[in-house]
Each structure stands twice: as C-alpha cells, then as structure tokens.
Amino acid sequence: MNAGSASVRACRVRLARVIEPSDVAGLLLLHALGPEVLWRSISELEAPSPALASVYRKAAQEALPGARTPDLARRFAAWRARLPVPDPETDARHAEQIGAWTVIPEDANWPAQLADLGIQQPIVLWGRGEREALHRLERSVAVVGSRNASAYGSAVTRMLTGELCDAGWCVVSGGAYGIDAVAHQTALETGAEHAPTVAVLACGVDRFYPVANAELLSRICQRGAVLSEVPLGCAPTRYRFLQRNRIIAALTRATVVTEAAWRSGALNTARHAAGLSREVAAVPGDVLVGGSAGCHRLVREDHAVLVSTGGEVLELLGSLGNAAAEEVLGQRAGRDRRPEDRLDPVQLRVFDALPLHTDADPSQLCRVSGLGPGEVLTSLAQLRELGLAADSLLGWRRVGSPHGRTGTGRSGGS
C-alpha cells in the first residue's frame, strides 16, 4: 500500500514541521528538489546556496511566471528558525501510541484529487482511524457551516446530511462546533457502516480540538478517519484553519454550506472549492436574522447553487437526474397535482367559466370565457371525458375540482 520509501516519508514529516502549509517558496523547492534534497539543504545550510537560489528562481519562473515570489533568504531563515525538529523515530513512536499514521503523495492510497491543489498539495497528511477511509473520499461531499449554529441550521444540516448518506456519500467536515459537529454526528448515525464521515483538522491529529468535540472525534476515528496536514502536537491557528479549508474543498466533489453568517470561515472553504472547480452549494434561510447571510452572500456574489434538499445536492453531483431531484423538491415543497394541470389553455378557460352550483348553457360559457362556440363545445366534451364537467337538460356545471371558484384558487393570483 505505501510505496513511499521510509526515507522520503521521514523527510516529508520533517519538512512539514518547518514549512507552513502553502508556503510557496518551500513547496516550489520541494517540487524541484524532492523531499530528501530539500531537507538536507534546510538542515545543513546556514543560508540558501547560490545553486539553491538559482533552482528556486527557475522553479518560480516556471510555476508562477511574472508573479512576485517570496524572498528565499527570508523564507529559509524562517525554516531554520524552527530547527531542530523531533527525530522521525520519536515522532513515529508517538504516532503509533495514539494509532496515528501518515500518508504521502508517493503512497498508493494518497487521495489523487489533492493533486488539483497543484503546488499547494500538502507535504504529508497525518491520519487517525480507518486508512481505508481515504478511498471513500473519492465519493465525498463537504458539509460545513457556522460554529454558532441555530436550531434551523442544525435541522437543515441533519436533513441534508442524512439524504447524502442515504445516497452512499461520505461526508467531510472540519470537526468544529455547530454545523460541522452536526454533519459528522448525522453521518455516524445514518451513514454507511464503513467510513461514513471524515474530519479534517487544523491542528495535530493527536490533539482533539475543540476539546468539547473530543468524544465526537474519537467516534469518528473508530469508524471513519481524522486527517490533518499539521504535524502532531501543533495547535490550530487562524492561518492553519484557512489552509485546512483548502484540503476539505480539494478532497470532496462538492462543498455545501448549510448555515453561515456574514463572515463565517465556511465561506472560505466554499471559495477554495470554487477555485478548484468543485461544485459549491448553499442553503438559504431567514433573512431577518443574520444566521444565513453568508449563504445568501455565496449565492449572490459567488454563484453558489441555492439548494433546499439533499436531492438538489445529489443533482449537482450528477448522481440523480434533474427530474428525480425536482420530484423530491416538489414533494417536499408540498407541490400537488390537480386535475386541471392536464388541461390545455382553451380547456382551462372553459373549465374556469363553468359554474359550480348552477348550470350554464354554451352561449353563456362563450361570453364568460371569450371563446367561440366551436372551442367551447369541443372543450366541454373533453372536460366531461376527464370527469371535470357534467351536463344535464339544464346545462353544464363543473364537477370534481375541490378548488372552489378558480379566481380565488391559490394558483390564480400573484
């Protein structure tokens, strides 16, 4: 399973301790030199050698032509400032004690979709729980949202996550309070026996943060997995949260924001997803309270798709036809089929002209409907066949429709 050589793995683990996520300079060199050479350079050189500098210049010009690239000397000093790093064996022992493992791009089970991050692909991922969860991520959706979730946001998240799980999707989130926690919990309750959910953390997988979610995160480890690009022992920082979001976006086929306030970090995850050409969906809510303002903002400003059900998310994922999804929505929205729905415009106008409690002769129906005798008589015959009109010696009246005078029918006015 793990094609990555022990030495490559050890060097990536060490590099992850000195190079912060998405550190362009470090990642350009990693790309150009490989983990072993880069690690030797950082650990052995006081400052970047002319050779290293020219490799960096060349790599930068290729990867980011014209872009202003970070000053290598400064970055190099930043990496050196973090030396010494724990010896890999010690690190590995610690990992083993807590049942943690690493997966690197050289491994067969490295999630291929992370390659979409290009240069910003993680150096290494630490994991806890089921290694096999990495495969399930090929069919995964991110469900994220505010930490201070409302009752509405929680209910929506449960409903939507449940529908995604029923359809066999693995639900990925950030293991935070609120919406993230509800998504993970729902997936554990209703999802597949095997890896129904994966949490991506902004701190080392040995620290279950936030502490209040420790019990939830350990349950996720038992059936799913917890992942992080941040080394063991490291605390979450704002910067790491924002970087973590790019991993959630890259691992999944779509990101759904079920509830987010104006400045929720969930918007950052959604924008990472959009940047990676992943589907982005947002659930609307009450506009009088700010709770869903971030979701509305995503729809208005970032062209996120407005979704009201898991069915609409599945439609977005292409795993459910539009018709089917609309049916789902239709049903949920209380959409009801009526006999009149089958009528053509002319039939409908005659049907509307028919009295309920008295009888009308065709000439009256002509005046009321504004249709000619031919149209009226043809339609009356058709309506009778459909069981919507009845005639007697006294004339014609409407039957079958429970909807009173049509003018007052719900579908009538605006």
Place this chain on the structure above:
Amino acid sequence: MNAGSASVRACRVRLARVIEPSDVAGLLLLHALGPEVLWRSISELEAPSPALASVYRKAAQEALPGARTPDLARRFAAWRARLPVPDPETDARHAEQIGAWTVIPEDANWPAQLADLGIQQPIVLWGRGEREALHRLERSVAVVGSRNASAYGSAVTRMLTGELCDAGWCVVSGGAYGIDAVAHQTALETGAEHAPTVAVLACGVDRFYPVANAELLSRICQRGAVLSEVPLGCAPTRYRFLQRNRIIAALTRATVVTEAAWRSGALNTARHAAGLSREVAAVPGDVLVGGSAGCHRLVREDHAVLVSTGGEVLELLGSLGNAAAEEVLGQRAGRDRRPEDRLDPVQLRVFDALPLHTDADPSQLCRVSGLGPGEVLTSLAQLRELGLAADSLLGWRRVGSPHGRTGTGRSGGS
C-alpha cells in the same frame, strides 16, 4: 392630457369587452386596422370578409413569422358571441359614478413602458383614484407573493417595502390577500404622500375583489390608483389573473417576490418580468417549510437575484451603489469591523502567534508563526503602531483584540 379622440376611446372600450387580454388574433387586427375599423368589422360583419382575412394573414406573417396563428373565423365567432356590448355612453356614466376613468395608448399619460408588451399591450386601462399615479409608475417596483402569507413573509414584505418607499419608489402589486395586501398597506403607511402604491386588478375596477380587501383598495384609490384592463363589471378568472400579471411586470422596473410557495402565481409575474428584461428578485426563506419554495425555485431555475433587503433591490435598480448596498447588508447581517481586518497576511500570522496573557520573544514567535526573524520584527513594530501589540523587557504580547485565542475566533474555522 387625453389626446385620444372620443371615438377611438369608445371603440377601444367596446373592443375590450369582446377581445380577451392577449387575444393574438384580435390584437393583430387592432394593430393593423386601428380601433375604429376593427370595431366596425366585428360589430357589422357576420364572419371575417376576404379582405379582413388577408389583412389578418399579412399582419400575422409580419408579427409572428412562421408561427401557427389562431383561426380567424373561430376567434371572430368568439368576439361576435359577446355582442351586444353596453353602449359607451352608459359605460362612461357608470364609470363617472364610481370615479373611474380610462386611459388609452393614444393618451399622453399612457404608461410608455407598456409598449414593451408589443402586440400584447392592453387595449385600454380602466383606473380609479389618482390619474397622476400613472406618472409615478415610471419609478415603480412590483412587490408580489403568496396569498397565504406566513408571519415571516409578511415581516419581510413590510421591511423590504418600507425600504423601497423610503427611497421614493412607488410599490405596485395585485391587491390580493397576503403578500400583496401587506405591500400595499406598508406603502400607504410609510410611502410618499402622493401615489405610494398602485394595485392592478384582474377584474373590473368597479368590483373590489377580493371583498375582504375592499377597504384597502378604496384607501389605495384615495392616495394612489387601482388599474385594470378588464372592463367594468367583469369578474376575475384564472386566465385574467395570469394576464394581469404581465401588466404588473411591464409597468415596473423590477419584480420582487418576497414569499411564494412552489406553485404561487407570483412566479408567473416574475417570469413575465424576466421575459420583458425587467429585473427579477426573490427573497429566500426557511427550506424546511414550503413557504419560500417558489422564491428558491426562481433563483435556481430562472436566475432571479437573491435579495435579503430593500437595499439589495435598490442596488438592482441602480439607484444605490454596490458599496452602499453592501454596507446596508453588512450592517443588517451583523458584519463587524475588527482591528485585525486591516492587517496583511504576514502581520496577521504574527498577531495570531502573539500570546494574550504571557510574553513571547521574537524567536518563539518565529517558531509559532513559521515566519523569519525579519518578517516577525517588522510586523511587531507595525502591530505596536496599530495598538495591537505591546512589548516589555519580558517580550511581546497581544493587546486590543477582544477576540480571545484566534484559533477559536469565529472567523477562524469553517
């Protein structure tokens, strides 16, 4: 004011009694022959003459090339079936008694924007109340929605209509129960002294339908106006409701649906507006109850703009800059400015690395932030200037931020 000759007016009034709204055949002939000739033909001929038939064919080919046009003989029979019509003088007297008036395309105060309806422009409009309201319609917005409005829908409609009125817009709606009624009421309460609102009915303006809104409609007449293309004495039909919606859409610069269930007639108004290249906006709501399903459908399927405030509608109307509108939204959404918002990414990482209750020396800050000594020292100086960091003999600590450990800050995680 009324350039239309008495005879033209009389003929249009009569034609409106035999030709239903949007009757293509009748309107093509009206366009080709003018009101007087068409009325004479319908009232005097038993059936379409060869001359009339050829005029019709020619007009149809020009107006709807290739389209299947209605059978003239049938339509003609339908118009004739409605003869005789009340004599215009009697009609006019009745109108005068109830303070109703007519306006025709030949009049100077005919709402020019109705020309966008092309062939489907109304034959004549009956009005009650302020004739001057016709001018106000140049700066009008339609606010429409479900008849069975929820408390949420009503509150949203009040809020949004109030903001539109404050900005000096005239609010147009359909005079129906629910959202329409709330929109009219709010406009009467908060709108301009002169013609704050106009109701467009699907029945004659002498019948205040629905009856329960009679008091509201008469108040609208006192300060605004009630309009209809349907002759005096005529009842509303489903067909007339749907046709009425095209007038609401054409009269206004934008149509806002504040609450609409899956099959609300308000969707029909919105689609007319879109067809006329008017702006269309919809207010989202709870997805767990069906009340806003129609609004969500408009955003999903018809590219309606999602709006949460009147400010966003004004933005759509171009009468308020984006910045201003976003500020409005921002404030409503509880968006708050924080000192950190002014920091660049490097400064922010140093700020995040600063302890709150202890002191750290620059080398610690380098390790935590992953930045180099140069970057850290520069940023610390800048943070001190901004009043966000303080140094002592013991080292550096954070000041000024009320937001605790940033990792747990609301803006941190997803």
